[in-house]
Structure formats: C-alpha cells, structure tokens
Amino acid sequence: MNDLKTYPEFQAALKAGRLMGSTDSSLPDRIHVPPCPDLNEVLWKEKMEKHEGKKGRFYVYGTVEDALGHIGDRPCPKCLKGIPSLRGFRGTWGGR
Numbered sequence: 001m002n003d004l005k006t007y008p009e010f011q012a013a014l015k016a017g018r019l020m021g022s023t024d025s026s027l028p029d030r031i032h033v034p035p036c037p038d039l040n041e042v043l044w045k046e047k048m049e050k051h052e053g054k055k056g057r058f059y060v061y062g063t064v065e066d067a068l069g070h071i072g073d074r075p076c077p078k079c080l081k082g083i084p085s086l087r088g089f090r091g092t093w094g095g096r
Helices: 007-016 041-050 064-071
Strands: 019-024 030-032 056-061
Touching (some): 019 064, 041 056
C-alpha cells in the first residue's frame, strides 16, 4: 500500500489502472478501479490540497489483499458496480 501524496502520483496510478482506495471523513471508505467518477482532480484537490489530507486520502495497492486489509471489503458501487465483494479476487491487480 502506498499513500498517494502528490497529484502526479495520483495521475500515474489512474493511468496505470491500479487498484486504489479512498478514505473520507464524510463518506464511506472505498476500493476503486480506474476509470471511476470518484477518482478525479476535483476530489484530489479538495482532500489533499484544501484539507491537507486531514479529511481523507488516496492510496494505491499492489494486491487485493492489501486493499482489503486497509479499507475492508468495500468495493465502490460506481466503478465496481455489481461486485458485492472483493474477497474472491486474489493476487496482484494488473489494471484493465
């Protein structure tokens, strides 16, 4: 698991289709797969620039197990629509 601290890191993870997570003080923590409407520049700037990561952060994971261990079994209902659980997936996530 890596904490995405810069916007270029965030963009690179999106472009690579990496398994990502988001934490938020007012929304449920979620696991995402790009492209996802919840992984965007506006949310990045709000979380990381405006609030300096105090109200939420973005992460990238090497394996599904890493994501599950950090966020829990909370797939995003937008980008992982129809997938109620990630527990059946194993190993590395190579992107789409």
